[in-house]
Amino acid sequence: MKAKEDVKKLYKMIGTRVNIQDNSVLYQSPNHPLIIEDDVTVGYQVILHSSIIRKNALIGMGAIILDGAEIGEGAFVGAGSFVPQGKNLPIYNLPLTVQQKSFAN
Numbered sequence: 001m002k003a004k005e006d007v008k009k010l011y012k013m014i015g016t017r018v019n020i021q022d023n024s025v026l027y028q029s030p031n032h033p034l035i036i037e038d039d040v041t042v043g044y045q046v047i048l049h050s051s052i053i054r055k056n057a058l059i060g061m062g063a064i065i066l067d068g069a070e071i072g073e074g075a076f077v078g079a080g081s082f083v084p085q086g087k088n089l090p091i092y093n094l095p096l097t098v099q100q101k102s103f104a105n
Contacts, residue, residue: 015040015055032067043079054091
């Protein structure tokens with residue numbers, strides 16, 4: 001039973017000195033971990049959906065980050081940005097917005 005509890009801990013982790021602001025939603029699905037490392041700031045009304053946020057990252061207010069996305073150490077995700085499923089932003093990256101391509105019918 002102890003091993004099963006350890007696996008659950010691996011899938012949900014919030015580090016130290018993390019600032020998660022009002023009306024943000026953190027969701028962890030069974031297939032992807034939700035990990036927020038140390039010294040991260042998550043702005044107002046952010047949606048983190050089973051993603052990995054590395055240390056010293058800043059997630060601007062209203063950003064949406066989907067399953068399997070990884071935000072690198074020290075990266076900045078601008079307010080209102082959308083980070084699609086599985087996207088990896090490198091360390092110290094400063095994207096003002098991350099968009100998924102849209103295809104017209």
